[in-house]
Amino acid sequence: MSLEIWTVSGAPSPWRAALGMAFKGLDYDVHLLSAAQKEHKSEAYLVINPRGTVPTVKEGDTTLSQSIAILAWLDRKYPDAPLFGGTPHDAALIWQRTMEIFDYLPDATSGVLSPIFFQGADQATDDLKAASERLQSELARLTGILADTLFLSGERPGAADAVAFPHVRLIQRAMETNPTIMQALGLTDLATVSPEITDWVGRIEALPNVAATFPPHWA
Numbered sequence: 001m002s003l004e005i006w007t008v009s010g011a012p013s014p015w016r017a018a019l020g021m022a023f024k025g026l027d028y029d030v031h032l033l034s035a036a037q038k039e040h041k042s043e044a045y046l047v048i049n050p051r052g053t054v055p056t057v058k059e060g061d062t063t064l065s066q067s068i069a070i071l072a073w074l075d076r077k078y079p080d081a082p083l084f085g086g087t088p089h090d091a092a093l094i095w096q097r098t099m100e101i102f103d104y105l106p107d108a109t110s111g112v113l114s115p116i117f118f119q120g121a122d123q124a125t126d127d128l129k130a131a132s133e134r135l136q137s138e139l140a141r142l143t144g145i146l147a148d149t150l151f152l153s154g155e156r157p158g159a160a161d162a163v164a165f166p167h168v169r170l171i172q173r174a175m176e177t178n179p180t181i182m183q184a185l186g187l188t189d190l191a192t193v194s195p196e197i198t199d200w201v202g203r204i205e206a207l208p209n210v211a212a213t214f215p216p217h218w219a
């Protein structure tokens with residue numbers, strides 16, 4: 001019975017689920033869908049994911065969507081290397097951080113990156129500057145957590161890290177591929193924005209199996 005994931009290259013939600021599997025050292029098969037060809041809206045895919053979103057994860061009779069639900073399922077199904085901690089206190093803290101990141105970081109990230117990646121924005125308009133300030137304030141929150149612990153989930157990687165990492169790495173990617181507009185928005189490079197976040201990215205990237213979760217089109 002194999003573990004399978006349906007994903008789109010560079011999409012943060014399926015990347016979270018893949019990171020959960022990587023943190024646990026699980027093997028899985030990847031079905032890479034083409035967003036350009038709308039494969040996530042094909043009749044065949046809608047059978048397993050009626051909303052036509054990614055991720056979908058399947059193992060045997062279990063078919064799941066929603067990245068956070070997938071992380072919770074992974075933790076019950078494969079309890080080694082827990083994503084949500086080992087004690088009631090740790091579980092609550094990790095859930096709180098995971099949901100807070102989920103509630104704020106994706107929107108703050110896409111407020112800056114969507115105009116740049118998808119609409120070719122190259123001017124620091126007032127709207128983009130406001131979006132950048134909002135993003136920097138979310139990054140400052142992550143910096144505050146990482147000043148005290150190695151990972152957002154505590155002393156080992158977990159759900160909060162799996163949810164935050166794709167967004168932070170997409171921001172870093174934009175700094176590399178669109179430096180002029182990112183600099184104009186005060187987002188020059190990650191080390192300048194936050195040494196703590198930079199070190200955390202390095203720690204996550206050094207973990208076994210994490211490299212395999214990266215968007216194939218970045219290679």
Ligand SMILES: N[C@@H](CCC(=O)N[C@@H](CS)C(=O)NCC(=O)O)C(=O)O
Nearest residue numbers: 011012013052053054055066067068
């Ligand atoms: N809350 C969902 C979000 C799923 C989602 O919207 N995924 C995006 C990619 S990151 C997607 O499939 N977008 C295509 C669409 O909505 O048509 C989760 O965490 O899994």
